[in-house]
Amino acid sequence: MSFLTVLYALLFYTATALFIVGLAYKIRQYATTPAPLKIPTTPAPTTTSGVVLRMAREVVLFESLFKSNKWIWIFGWMFHVSLALVILRHFRYFQESVWPLIVFIQPFGMYAGFFMVLGLLGLWVRRIFVERIRYITSPSDHLMLALLVGIGFSGLMMKFVEHTDIVAVKAFFLGLMRFDLQPLPTDAPLLIHLGLVALLLIIFPFSKLLHAPGVFFSPTRNQVDNPRERRHLAPWAAELDK
C-alpha cells in the first residue's frame, strides 16, 4: 500500500470525524440554546406549516436574498444549486449499486460543475470590486472562495482534461467505508481535489459555513407568529415568574 494511500485514508477518516463531531456539537448547541422571546421578522406565518414553507423558500430559493440584491442572488443561487447537484452526483463514488436518482442527475451534475465555479467567481469579483463588500471582507472570506474554486477547478480538470481512474477512486472510497484500504491513484489533480475536500470538511464546523445549519435555527425565520395566542416561555425566563 503506497504512503499516499495511507495518508489520504487517514486524512479522510480524520476530516470526516471532525466534520461530524464538530457539526453535531454546533447543532446541539443551537438546538439547546433557548430563544426566550418571540422575534420572527414579520409578516411571519401564523402556523407551523407556514413556517416550514417559509424556511423552505429561504433554503431552496434564497427568498430574502432575492428581495435584496439580484446580483448576489443569481451568483449565490447558481453556486449553491450547482453545489447541491455536484454533491449528489458524487454519491456514486460511495454506492456499490448507484441509486436511479443519482444516475439520472449525472449529466446535469457534470455541467453544474461549471456553473458552480462561475457562480463562485461572480461572488468573488463582487467581493473584490464592490466597495461595501470589500470593506466587510476578511482574508478568510477570500480563502473560502479560493478553496471552493480550487475544488471545483481541480474536479473539472479531471473530468474534461486529464481523466483519472475513477474506478480505482470508487474502490478507494468504498474501501474506506469498509475499513479495507484500496490503492488510490496518484495523479496531481485528484490529490489536490481530495486534499481540498478534506480541508473543507475540517473547517466546516469552525467557519462561516455554519450558515448551513444556522439558517434552520434562526429565530427570526423559524418562529411562528402567535405570541398573543400562546405563552412562549424559556426555562431560564420561567424562573423569574416565581
Next chain:
Amino acid sequence: MAAAKFDTPNMREYPSIPALQPDATAHLKSFPAAPDHNTFLGFPGELVENWQDKAIEKMGDLLGKYRGFRVFMDACVKCGSCTDKCHYFQGTSDPKNMPVARQDLLRSVYRRHFTLAGKYLPWLVGARDLTREVLDEWYNYFHQCSQCRRCSVFCPYGIDTAEVSMAAREIMDSIGYGQKYCNEILGKVQKVGNNLGLPGPALEATLEEFAEEISDETGCDVKIPLDVEGADVLLITPSADFFAEPHIDGLMGYAKVFHAAGISWTVSTYASEAANFSMFIGSYSNMKKVAERIRKAAIDLKVKRIVVGECGHAWRVAYSFWNTLTGVGSGADDPYAQQLQKQLDHSYPIPQHICELTWDLIQQNKLTFDKSGNDHRTVTFHDSCNVARATRMGTEPGGQFDIPRNVIKAVCNNYVDMDPDTIREVTYCCGGGGGLLTDDLMELRVKGALPRMEALKRVIDEDKVNAMAAICAICKAQFAKVMPYYGIPMDTIVSLHQLVKDAIILPGQGEEKAEPAAEATE
C-alpha cells in the same frame, strides 16, 4: 445644547448607494448615563475595574441564553446583502453603519474569545481583542442603530442587527457603561409610572382638560377616565400622548372612539406608559419589571381587556413580549399567567391595538364619520418599523399594514402611498427609534431620516400630500423635529387617530348644530 454644526443631507434624485466615508459619524456619541441612572436598574454605576473580563463573561452568558444571538454571531457569510439597507448608512455614508459592519464590531470580539479560528488565527478571520478603543466604538455605533430590523428582512439567515445591538448594550450596561437617555427614562417609568415623570395629579388635570376640549367641540359629555376600577378596557398608551403634539390629538381620537362605541375604559396612573425602553437596552429583567406594572394595573383595576395606543416599540413589547413577560395574553398553562388570564375577556385579542379596535368597530358599523372633516388633507402613511417588522394586527400576516390604512381610508377621502420600496415590510425607520430620540444625537437623527424624507417629498410634490400619519410616539416626535431641516412643515406629521378624531361624529353630536358651542355643552 452646543452640538457641532452639520449639514442636512441633500435629497437624492434616485435612491443611490453612497460611497463609503470611513468614520463619518465616529464622533457621534450619545451621553453616557450618570452612576445613579445605572445603579437604579441594577447595573454598576461606572465602568468597572476589570471590565474586559466582565464584558466577555457577559457575552458568554448571553450566548447561552439567546439562540438568536448565538446563531447570528456564527452564521454571517459576509454576502453583503444587508450593506445598503440601513437608513443610517444611507444618510451618513459611514461604513460602520452598514448592518453587517455594525455586527462585526461585536463579532470580531466574539470570534477572538469564543471561536477556535479567532483564538489562534485572529488576523485570518478579523478577530480583535476588546480594547478601550473597541469598547468606545461599540458605544458609539451601537447607539447609532435604531433596532428597526430593516436589515433582517434582507439577510438570507434573518440576522437581526437589532438583536446584536441589544446584546451589545446589555453587555455595556453590565460593566457600567450605560446610555443616559434610555437609563434615565427607565428610572422615571419605574419610579413615577411614565417616561415623562408626570405625577398622578398632573396627569389627572391634563386628562380633564383634554376631555373638556372634546366636550366643548362636540357638545357631548366625553370623559378620559383615570383609575376607574371595573372598567372594561385598560388603555395603555405612550405618555407622549399626554403632552406632545401631534400625539395629544391621537389620544383625543381614542377617547372619541371609546365614547362613540360606548365602551367603558380607563387610563391607569400607576401604568401610565406603554413605552418600555428596556427592550432598547436588551434587558430582559428590566423589561419584565416595567411590563409587570401593566399586569398589576390590570389586576388592580379588574379590567377585561387591554388596549394599546399608538406606539411602535411599545406595540412590539405588548404584542410579542407581554404574554411571555407577564402573562398579558392568552393560552398559558402556568398559574402565574393564568391568574391574570382568567380575568380577561378572550373574545378580544389580548392585548389589542387601538387600530384593531377602531377597525373592528368600523366593520361593525358602530362608528359614524363625516369624511369631509379631513378634506383639507391628502394623507400618506408611515409604517413604523417595530409595528411593521415585529408585530401583527388582526388575524392575517400583514394586517399591521392593512388595518391602519383601512382606518385612514374609512375617515379620509384622499390617501396615497409612498414609494413601495419605502413602506410596509421594507419601511424606513424615522431615524429616531431604538433609544436615539435624544438631542445629543440630532445629527444622526437628521441624517437617518433621509430615506423617509425623500419618499415623503416625492408624494408632497407629485400628489400634494400634506399629512403623513404615524402610529408611533417616537416617529411623531422625531418627524416633528427633523422635517423642518428638510424644508417640510412640522405639522405634516399627524397621529392616525387625529384623522379619526377629525371625522368621527359622536352619537347626538350636531343635533343642536345651529346653537353656539358654549350653549351646546350645557
